[in-house]
Amino acid sequence: MLALTNVQIVYDNTIEAVREVSLTLGKGRIVALLGANGAGKSTTLKAISGVLYPEDGEIKAGQISFEGRPLAGMAPDRIVKQGIVMVPEGRRLFDQLTVEENLLMGGYTRSAADSRRGLERAYALFPRLTQKRTTVSGYLSGGEQQMVAIGRALMSEPKVLMLDEPTLGLAPQICEEIFGIITRLRHDSGVSILLVEQNAQAALAVADEGYIMENGRIVLDGPADKLLRNEDVREFYLGFSEGGTRKSMREVKHYKRRKRWLS
Template identity: 45%
Template structure:
């Protein structure tokens, strides 16, 4: 890292590189030597059963908790020991598991919170961008976030993350608890952002079928360790993936 904090990343290097990361909760090992790369312009997904450590990895990338061992490099800079607010300022945005919107704030106020790290000169433009992606939010601008449906809250959580103009969007279980039609809509928006804007996306998801169909590449996590990797198509075709995560291959 150069003294003024600018990136030293090689243009061909991953935007996000995770090497040998181990994370603990007290004495309990949550992540076991995790290696993952996310290249610029990719959608990369991490699948695994509930409790496998997927959300812990997302939180570790954002610095809470911090990795005890290993390194996390973003845009050529080691962010392993950085505070969360410093990481977010580097244009990494997260839509966390469980949405975690501000329930007493209006939709518009939630979106304003997401724009804190962005150039406010573009606020109106960015607002119209997320309203075009999620039209229902435009009609609910003054409505409190906590009164939205689960699907609408998920849309708001993603839109709030996008208001920060991220280069890397971290999505943690965006389909959790949602109706199939809403899930389809959300995954279509993720694909559109990647195709039309080149947005890099790291997606943690229990819905392996939708995630692997969408992703350029994927990883499988079991008990805090990466056990498989490949293109989305390759992993969809793997018999052990289909048996464990695709209801015995019925999709």
């Protein structure tokens, strides 16, 4: 469905942010893209969405294709019409607009009838937003803003939904709710989800496959349950030693310097 093949992304013609990245996202699947800050995860999502240009980023090599058609060079609005939508890190709502106005902005390419149906689906998925529909978005909690951001993305009925750090800065209970929504979306609508997330354990728990990025390249990939059992992933990303006890930050920092997959 969505495939990246040996993609290289460069900023300002000098900084290589992504190097020979290949990954696939099948229909109705959830793929987790994991890695530390600066690994190239968000850049990868921006390349798929066609929004590298504001930061002088450019795909220098490789190919991004969706349903067999290349996406490179396609305008962002056309990529949305193809069925690929991204929820960016930090939500980025229109703070001065109401919840419903923000949702309607996500359906700007749809007919009025489609937008009405989209609103009904969004409120069914996020019942707490029903009572907040006339509330200015800037006054919502972080969790409610994230729900609006996801609901806005769903207004265009995407085939692929890309989520960039959807639980960043949210309370544990809200994080659990967001991950539950991600699972429900795949189950109820069959949408494919590419999930960038710092909470590796929670992300792999809902994903079918996972990819781990380091310094702009994929260093490890496989079924999510297999990655959860992988000794390297458990030590570095989940903070557990072989005996199952949580490692100290000092030990994690030491392990960061000796990761076996980079040796």
